Amino acid sequence: MKAIKTPYPDFNNNGLKYEFVTEMSADIWKISRKSDRMEYLAQNATFMVFEDDKDGRELTDFGHLLTSDGEDLVQQITLVLNHPNLVSLVDSFAIDFSPAGSYSSKQWFLVWDYCDAGNLGNLFVPPQPRPQDRPSSPSSKKRDGDGDTEMKDIPPATEVQEEPKMFLPESFCWHILTSVLRALAWLHDGVRDVVVRGKIWERIGEDLDWSPMLHRNITPQNIFLGHPRRRESYGPVKLGNYGRLFVSGHCQTAGDKHVPTFSKVIGPHPSQDYTPLDDLIAVDTTLGNVYPYQVS
Secondary structure, eight states: OOOOOOSSTTHHHHGGGEEEEEEEETTEEEEEETTTOOEEEEEEOHHHHEEEETTEEEEOHHHHHHSTTTTOHHHHHHHHSOOTTBOOEEEEEEEEEOOTTSOOEEEEEEEEEOOTTOBGGGGGSOOOOOGGGSOOOOOEEEOTTSOOEEEOOOOOOSSOOOOOOOOOOHHHHHHHHHHHHHHHHHHHHOOOEEEEETTEEEEESOOTTOOOEEOOOOOGGGEEEOOOOTTOSSOOEEEOOOTTOEEOSOOOOSSOTTSOOOOOOOOOOTTSSOOOHHHHHHHHHHHTTSOOSSOO
16 A cells, blocks of 8 residues: 655644534534634545545645645645735644544644634625514404304504614724725735824835735625624624635836835636636737726
8 A cells, every 4th residue: 555645744743733623514624722712614625635546545636736745835825825804724734533434544624714703795684574573464263153264454554664774883894894905905915914104104014026816706705704802892804715816927026115016917807717828918918017997
């Protein structure tokens, strides 16, 4: 039998820091860090990394990209998806997992942030009326001698009950907006945060050698929320779901980091999986240095 390769050398040690709480869905577990009881989500990535066959486990194409023997992209992904306003890739580990009625085998997990308050889209769903608030059924009265039911009309209501108006507090809207903008500043420009010192806006942790990344799927369902802790008014807000994220090859030009960059970011349309390289070269030649709002 071929020896099983370990894609991440520190996987086995990291697994001792967590304990499994409950299975949220298929291959998704809620786990807790033993040191501070912080909760995370653990994604079983075994079958993305290995091909399970009779002779042993061979790395898949995706596994060759993530392993230390190949491109070791898991370390790069951990550095990029590491921001307070992004659903971050926190850790990775391996454990011996034994399903009921089968032998134990080593399973590889990726650890993600756990947003325990759902997503922003849940706040836009109209509330359902409670059973006690629903209109009563028509009154019925049985006649003597037979089983027929006499139906009567509901008397018209004297007062028209208006539906309660729902709204989000203005402070909460600003909290959502600034959190998403911080996440986009990190993805687009590698800027950790922006602060005001005196009357000057300063970028913190800016990386001039940053490849801009386009999320391309910013919807209320992809903005995840966490419950507030201690004296917080609102919990953390994190942008997630990177299924359509596109990494551009257009980097910022070297120079004064406070000078705004005019480098464009060209990517495929969100409805397309990719754009042919020849088409991107043609667009790059046509547009020049600044990407216009509309190509005529």
